[in-house]
Amino acid sequence: MTSLTPSPKQLRLIIETDDFDSALRFYRDVLGMPEQLAFATEGDDRVAILHAGIATIELATPTHAENIDDVEGAPHSPGTLRIALEVDDTEEAVAVARQAGADVIAPPVKTPFQSLNARVQGPAGWQVTFFQELETLEERASRDGFTTDDARTR
DSSP states (O other): OOOOSSOOSOOOOOOOOSOHHHHHIIIIIISOOOEEOOOOOSTTOOOOEEOOSSOOOOOOOHHHHHHHHHHHTOOOOTTOOEEEEEOSOHHHHHHHHHHTTOEEEEEEEEOTTSEEEEEEEOGGGOEEEEEEESSOHHHHHTSTTOSOTTTSOO
16 A cells, blocks of 8 residues: 655644634634634635644544443434544643533543543534543553554454
């Protein structure tokens, strides 16, 4: 299989929303994602590019997505759009989001994979999971269940 060389430099998630001001306030002002310069024309042609730290793509089967919903205590709704943001303090992130009017879907919970996760309803139909890592990748590597998909027995 051939792959891009060099690999992509950035992941950009595009959220189309009818309530741009509300979404911008939530992601930029409430969640603290700094805004960079972006091009738009005039009138209702609006865009904001916000930095969210390092980006990863989490591919999950429907079974895994349902398992994560169960672990986080969130209702399972197949096909729901969700972003996950690593934060230093999950409880603080939830408090800030709640104060800004976000509904809490699932309060903070310590997961079996050693993170503190919580979920809120963000704008434009997107759910936001906050997760705080409670151990390093090196610590996880020594525990059962942590491996790559290629190494996992099926």
